Amino acid sequence: MHRVLMPLLFSMLILVGGCATPGAQLPYPAFVQADELPDVFLAALPGARAKQFAGNPQSRRSSNRVGLPPNWSGTSGAAPGKSVELYVLRGSLQVGDLLLRPGGYAYFPPGFHGTNLSTTSGAEFLYFLDDANPAQVIRTPIIYSSEIDDWQPLHSATSGLSVKEMRRDPGSGARTYLLRTTPAASIDWHNRPGLLEGYLLSGRYQASECHLGKTVSGVYTQGGYFHRPAEVVAGGPDEKALETSVWLLRTLRNAEAMPVADCMKPAP
Structure with missing residues (x-):
């Protein structure tokens, strides 16, 4: 698992399993707001x-x-x-x-x-x-x-997801792109074989992380940031754009999303 070696602040309210637990923290940067660093x-x-x-x-x-x-x-x-x-x-x-x-x-x-x-x-x-x-x-x-490119629908024109590619490296699989999500979009549980890093450029977005079999959800506003390690499960029924939201997303290797059935605790 990728380790972040510099201290980071986790300063926003996180909801775990539907209960307010302000002290809850994930073992990687998520629900970070830049203005509070x-x-x-x-x-x-x-x-x-x-x-x-x-x-x-x-x-x-x-x-x-x-x-x-x-x-x-x-x-x-x-x-x-x-x-x-x-x-x-x-x-x-x-x-x-x-x-x-x-x-x-x-x-x-x-x-x-x-x-x-x-x-x-x-x-x-x-x-x-x-x-x-x-x-x-x-x-x-x-x-x-x-600003010069049009948004390209992801999967289908009715998915509520669209992208603008800025860099997709054919050798390493590294990718930097913009993802626009509308409130109509449905985000299934998924994971990735590589790290995913995101910065919210605009909008309000409710995200969910799966940690030890429990759903950890919180709301990002403009300037929100996460640094999700490989194989971490995220998404699910509680994840949604509260208003049309645009993320800048980065991967350093091929890390396409793979569907996962549910938020489950890893096998011992």
């Missing part, structure tokens, strides 16, 4: 403030929401054996010769020497620094604007 310093982006969701101080892998002040300049913070992903939430971010506005996305593969970043009016963006094998991933940078 403390600001931290990121060595790769001097002068920036960051909300760190997950990370490993030894390997420098990390997942963050970063705020840049006006007239900031620096680099993307590339490191050997690391890939970098950016997604702009607010403001505008100059990435090399291109200006990214909200919905703008950039990916830099391991071995890339980084690029200049700057902002005149300030910016807020998601920043992911990941371990990656250069032989197994796309070797060229990707710059993308999610």
Whole structure:
């Protein structure tokens, strides 16, 4: 199981089996709200403030929401054996010769020497620094604007689910995409063979995690975050969009959802 080695705060009300238990915690980051996390310093982006969701101080892998002040300049913070992903939430971010506005996305593969970043009016963006094998991933940078593509229905036009693909790596199976969920969508119990990481860009979403055979549910609002390990069961009848919601989701390997019959306690 993936271990998060840096402390994280779990600060919202969680409902377990329908009973309010504010002290309940899962053994991985879930039901985290970014605004309730403390600001931290990121060595790769001097002068920036960051909300760190997950990370490993030894390997420098990390997942963050970063705020840049006006007239900031620096680099993307590339490191050997690391890939970098950016997604702009607010403001505008100059990435090399291109200006990214909200919905703008950039990916830099391991071995890339980084690029200049700057902002005149300030910016807020998601920043992911990941371990990656250069032989197994796309070797060229990707710059993308999610605003130029239409939503593509997932499964069927009536499912209430639609996606925008930003990156799908044919070698590693890594994927970064937007998922839009309407209140009409039905989310069955499922698990995945790889880790799934999510940040709620907009909306209100009630999610359910299965832990030791019990359903743990809570409501995410904008800025909500989870970092779900491989094989964890989630979804079920209590999971739903309370209003149309858009998630940014990431996997670092092929991790398509597999249906599961129910929330069951693992066999000893």
